[in-house]
Amino acid sequence: xNYRAIRAIYLFEMARTWRTLLQSIVSPVVSTSLYFVVFxxxxxxxxxxxxxxxxxxxxxxxxVMLSVLTQSISNASFGIYFPKFVGTxxxxxxAPISYFEIVIGYVGAAATKSIVLGLIILATAGLxxxxxxxxxxxxxxxxxxxxxxxxxxxxxxxxxxxGFEKLQMIPMLVVTPLTFLGGSFYSVNMLPSGWRTITLLxxxxxxxxxxxxxxxxxxxxxxxxxxxxxxxxxxxCMVIVAWIFRTGYRLKN
Amino acid sequence: xxxxxxxxxxxxxxxxxxxxxxxxxxxxxxxxxxALLGPNGAGKTTLISIICGIANPSEGRISIxxxxxxxxxxxxxxxxxxxxxxxxxxxxxSVWATVSFSRGLFGKPKNPDHIEKVLKDLSLWDxxxxxxxxxxxxxxxxxxIAKALxxxxxxxxxxxxxxxxxxxLRKGMWEVVRTLQAAGVTIILTTHYIxxxxxxxxxxxxxxxxxxILIEDKATLMQKLGKKQLTLQLQSKLDAxxxxxxxxxxxxxxxxxxxxxxxxxxxxxxxxxxLLNDLRNAGVRISDLDTKQSSLEDIFVxxxxxx
Numbered sequence: 001x002n003y004r005a006i007r008a009i010y011l012f013e014m015a016r017t018w019r020t021l022l023q024s025i026v027s028p029v030v031s032t033s034l035y036f037v038v039f040x041x042x043x044x045x046x047x048x049x050x051x052x053x054x055x056x057x058x059x060x061x062x063x064v065m066l067s068v069l070t071q072s073i074s075n076a077s078f079g080i081y082f083p084k085f086v087g088t089x090x091x092x093x094x095a096p097i098s099y100f101e102i103v104i105g106y107v108g109a110a111a112t113k114s115i116v117l118g119l120i121i122l123a124t125a126g127l128x129x130x131x132x133x134x135x136x137x138x139x140x141x142x143x144x145x146x147x148x149x150x151x152x153x154x155x156x157x158x159x160x161x162x163g164f165e166k167l168q169m170i171p172m173l174v175v176t177p178l179t180f181l182g183g184s185f186y187s188v189n190m191l192p193s194g195w196r197t198i199t200l201l202x203x204x205x206x207x208x209x210x211x212x213x214x215x216x217x218x219x220x221x222x223x224x225x226x227x228x229x230x231x232x233x234x235x236x237c238m239v240i241v242a243w244i245f246r247t248g249y250r251l252k253n
Numbered sequence: 254x255x256x257x258x259x260x261x262x263x264x265x266x267x268x269x270x271x272x273x274x275x276x277x278x279x280x281x282x283x284x285x286x287x288a289l290l291g292p293n294g295a296g297k298t299t300l301i302s303i304i305c306g307i308a309n310p311s312e313g314r315i316s317i318x319x320x321x322x323x324x325x326x327x328x329x330x331x332x333x334x335x336x337x338x339x340x341x342x343x344x345x346x347s348v349w350a351t352v353s354f355s356r357g358l359f360g361k362p363k364n365p366d367h368i369e370k371v372l373k374d375l376s377l378w379d380x381x382x383x384x385x386x387x388x389x390x391x392x393x394x395x396x397x398i399a400k401a402l403x404x405x406x407x408x409x410x411x412x413x414x415x416x417x418x419x420x421x422l423r424k425g426m427w428e429v430v431r432t433l434q435a436a437g438v439t440i441i442l443t444t445h446y447i448x449x450x451x452x453x454x455x456x457x458x459x460x461x462x463x464x465x466i467l468i469e470d471k472a473t474l475m476q477k478l479g480k481k482q483l484t485l486q487l488q489s490k491l492d493a494x495x496x497x498x499x500x501x502x503x504x505x506x507x508x509x510x511x512x513x514x515x516x517x518x519x520x521x522x523x524x525x526x527x528l529l530n531d532l533r534n535a536g537v538r539i540s541d542l543d544t545k546q547s548s549l550e551d552i553f554v555x556x557x558x559x560x
Binding site: 002003004005008009011012015019087088090091092093094095096097098185218249251252 | 267270302305306307308309326327328329330331333335337339341342343344345346350354355356357358359360361362503
């Protein structure tokens with residue numbers, strides 16, 4: 001293993017976060033705070049409790065997931081897209097480094113950022129609503145798994161994209177709707193049964209449900225299923241990344 | 254001595270069906286400066302990209318210091334520093350950070366002394382904390398060279414190193430290249446500036462339409478293909494070359510005041526003595542003469558233009 005190369009890529013990517021602190025950390029925290037003010041305090045006070053927890057508290061895990069998902073994707077996709085765009089990718093490709101190591105460097109840094117961000121948002125949420133986490137270890141497990149999985153997914157998008165529009169397309173048109181419809185702001189059980197069935201096709205439901213369970217022990221689907229779906233998506237991303245590197249897709253002629 | 258780079262039967266066909274390289278065979282000797290000349294689109298950059306791992310070969314094998322570039326890519330790539338043609342840099346990084354990053358990427362332990370030396374050699378030391386975006390084009394080019402040298406490579410690829418670099422800086426860069434050669438680094442450069450190849454290279458390869466059409470020691474090449482031309486200024490105007498001198502294939506200038514004679518320094522007899530004798534016998538008087546050796550540029554142009 002070329003550990004020094006992994007470290008170099010990882011630190012390079014983390015340094016980018018500090019250079020773009022406003023965009024990377026401050027802006028998601030501000031927008032999440034706005035959700036709490038609007039949904040938690042203003043509207044939430046008119047909504048009855050959901051499955052035994054106040055509405056403001058209920059939406060915390062969903063909001064954290066919303067940020068972790070979108071930030072993982074945007075961090076990782078931008079991280080690999082940008083060297084392709086400006087051409088500095090030549091150096092990565094010509095270095096004595098395996099594809100596996102490249103992925104660890106980029107995806108590791110993107111996942112680290114979104115995990116830190118998720119924890120910051122969680123802490124911010126604590127300022128607005130009382131928080132209690134029943135299963136902190138599971139909470140962290142879901143957080144890490146989701147961050148890594150979606151960073152991998154973002155990495156794939158970053159490699160696939162050959163323009164800024166494509167880079168934005170999947171997050172805007174696919175991931176954001178899936179997240180909003182995945183039970184961030186409501187329990188799937190609140191839906192009529194037909195819609196409920198359709199919603200269960202949305203992979204994000206399983207992530208949010210499992211994550212919420214680790215907080216309040218309330219879940220739309222069983223925890224095992226949540227974990228299984230997350231792991232399944234992680235494996236699918238790994239397979240695609242392995243294929244990308246084996247074929248050199250969009251990286252090498 | 255076994256070559257440090259050995260390319261055998263290398264072909265590259267792009268997805269579009271375009272054959273960029275056709276059966277390239279090339280050995281690079283350790284410690285030499287090898288110049289690869291060729292017109293735009295001849296395949297120079299494709300060849301370098303494949304050797305360095307940026308593009309995949311379609312056919313053929315390459316080994317670097319005995320290591321296959323695919324099976325044993327770590328060992329092969331560790332030996333190489335690459336300076337690509339385009340100025341690809343991270344705009345917001347500092348010079349120091351980007352050069353240190355390259356060293357880490359190639360798996361070498363930190364060595365601030367070496368980075369300092371590289372930056373000083375390239376006259377970048379006072380810019381070490383500057384962001385790359387603030388640098389001029391020539392400085393960016395040197396930053397890219399510094400990145401390539403950060404991990405102490407044994408082989409350095411310079412793809413058009415002095416394109417867009419002013420004359421003084423170009424001379425400075427040649428100096429750096431010579432110092433590297435003295436330190437035992439093998440250097441492969443591609444260039445459009447033929448004077449650069451003429452000035453720097455030990456050996457020259459010419460590539461055209463994906464094929465290597467010539468590889469030769471520079472000196473041999475210059476001599477082998479080195480036609481010379483003798484120009485004689487005449488005291489009085491000639492209307493036509495006298496019949497007695499027809500065998501020399503003299504060319505009369507438009508104004509009739511000069512004749513030129515092509516000869517080959519390689520031949521046993523240049524024919525100059527007899528020409529001068531015959532001129533005198535024909536009553537042609539000479540006021541001045543000069544000879545001109547064809548440059549590498551002439552050689553290059555004649556090779557590439559050849560059908």
